[in-house]
Amino acid sequence: MAVLIVPELDDQPWPTLGPQMVSFIEDRCVFGPGSLAGRQAALDAEKKAALYRLYEVYPAGHRLAGRRRFKRGGIEWRKGLAKTEFAAWVSFCELHPEAPARCDGFDANGNPVGRPVMFPYIPMMATSEEQVSELAYGVLKYVVEEGPDADLFDSGLDRIIRLGARGQNEGQVVPVSNAPNSRDGALTTFQCFDEPHRLYLPNQKNAHETMTANLEKRVLEDPWSLYTSTAGQPGQNSIQEDLRKEAEDIDKGLIDDPQMFFFARWAGPEHKDLTTLDLRVAAISEATGPIGEYGPGQFESIARQWDRKGADKSYLERVWLNRWQKSAAQAFDLDKWKTLARPDQKIPDGAFVTIGFDGARFRDATAFVVTDIETGLQMGGKDLLWEQDPKVEDWEVDEDEVTAKLEELMKRFNVWKLYGDPPHWTETMGSWSAKYPDQVEEWWTARKTPMSYAVRAFTEGIDAGIITHTGAEDYTRHIGNAGRRDLRILDDQGQPLWTLGKIELDRKFDQAMAGVLSWKACLDARKSGAKPRRKKRSVIRRLR
Structure with missing residues (x-):
């Protein structure tokens, strides 16, 4: 059975508010939209077990007695297992004026006694405003309106308010999409991220960071975060992928005293x-x-x-x-790519190399990739990449900065060739070619047949393990973002050829394209028997 549950259960169970939470949900919640809509909530054994772990607290006598054990909880289950409904029910308890969501001391047997959260503030995040309303927030709104405690709340499309005895606002839930700045300063007590495998864009991750930082402002209410998701696509650098990596590190014993509970189940390799x-x-x-x-x-x-x-x-x-x-739309096997990372290696100064260059000046990204001709080690990453800031509409790459980076590479390495895609950089590449006439070469990626063979060579290099890389996260992200665009052209073995394209509008892959061009130049150098150029030495003439 393929499961990842961290931390593992201790021999001595931790005190938990879980039993009280289970009873409260099954007594005061209803099912959301669907076949069971409006019926009394019922939790299966696995969801009950998850609640028991999510609401573990430090035992009496501990210096943190009664405080939550986990600041974050991650649930990763397959589609169709009511993860969103589960998130809505937890959110309902975190909002409700009578729910036993926080510890208020211990009884004579050492069991925690629950109390409601005081003046809760609960942001619920999804990829867009439409999806926020369709996912956990939408389910919560239905549960609030159709459940037995509807008179305790005032619900709308933009907020759900907990009403006090005089009808005053005593806390609220708000939907959040992609606006981190607007959440700066929020006094959060709990927050929910539904389907975080879809949250990978820079503004979404910035929003997540801002929201997470806000948790430290309501320390007396012991704030925390819940993530409910299905497995995502590797290489997107989504919030869920970050959580999964952290859970795997906990499982390996690399993190002491983990602050996150994580529960994933999937079909194992025997299937x-x-x-x-x-x-x-x-x-x-x-x-x-x-x-x-x-x-x-x-x-x-x-x-x-x-x-x-x-x-x-x-x-x-x-x-x-x-x-x-x-x-299926991804161009490269990202799992294989990650096995080729060599973070302990670097291309030495003076090495005989090739460079790939690709990108757009006014949108997307621009990038270089360097390849060591002798070893096949590639260097990409943040220092060789310029990406559009999503908050800046009239974004443009700084041409002088890109040219300065090229000059730095030319001085640092012995460059055989730079293959660059010229459409958006025609004049700039012209100036580079004038300065480095034997090294800068235009290589048009729009030529379908040559480009498809270059992509095939790069793919074969990955599959054979003869391409390695320094492990830069941004380069890996672009490799994962590259999509496959099939052509109606067959190769010499009768197999369809393909080039690179976008999987989604906001997923940039320009450094992957630069990597393909750099590898193509490397293969051409090897094929031609290219030798390193001798550095020119200055000659001092004596005056007679």
Whole structure:
């Protein structure tokens, strides 16, 4: 059974408000929109177990007695297991004026006694305002309006207010999309991130950082964050991917006294073969866990989606088997790419290298990648990358800064060739070529056939492990962002050729393109038997 639960259960269980929370949810909540809409809430064993862990507190006698054990909780379950409903129910308890959501001391048996949160402030974040209303916030709004305690709240599309005895505002929930600055200064007591595998853009991650920093302002209310998600696409650097990496580090013992509880379940490697209906049903069953089918034939119905013509099987595997899976639209195998990282290595000064250059001046990004001809080690990353700030509409790359970086590379290394895509940099590359006539070469990526063969060579280099890289996160992100665009052209073996393109509008991959050009130049250098150029020495003439 493939599960990741960290921290592991201790021999001596921690005190927890979980039993009280379970009772409160099943007594005061209802199901959200769907087949069970409006019926009394019921928690399966796995959700109860998650609540028990999420609401663990330090025991009596401890210096932090009664305080929450975890500042963050991460749930990563497959699609269709009511994660969003779970998040809404937890949020309901964090808002409710009678819910036992915080510890108010211990009884004679050492069990924690619950109390409501005082004046709660709860932001709920999703990728857009529309999705906020459709996801956890929308479910919470329904639960508030249709449950037995509707008179305790005033709900709307932009906030849900907890009403006091005189009808005054005693706390609220607000939906959040992508505006970190507007949340600066918020006195947060709890916050929810629904489907954080979709939150990967810089402004979204900035919002997340701002919101997380706000948790320290209400220390008396013991604030925390909940993340409910399905597995995402590796390499997007999403908030969920960061959580998953941290959970894996906790599992490896690399983090002492972890501040996060994380629970993931997925179909393990023994379910790699998905060629038959029965094999897929077994994989879906494992990814689901002990809760089983919600209705007769549910697993078979899901499994038959693989047989649909044109189905994106990578997507199906990711959402129904909860596996971190490369999208069929992604150009490169990111898992393989990560195994080629050599963070302890660098290209030495004076090395014989090639450079790739690609990008746009007024949108997206611009990047260099350097390749050591002898070893195949590539260097990319932040120092060789300029990306558009999403908050700046009239963004433009600083041409002088890019030229200065090229001159730095030319001085630092022995450069055989720079292959650069010229459309957005025609005049600039012209000036580079005038200064470095034997080294700067225009290489048009719009030429479908040559470009597709260059991409194939890069892919083969990754697959064979002859390309390595220094492990720069930004370069890896661009590799993961690169999409595959199939052509109606076959190679010499009758296989379809393809080039690079965007998976989504906001996912930049220019450094991946620069990496392809740098590798192409490296292969050309090897093929031609290129030798390092001798550095010119200055000659001092004597005056007679």
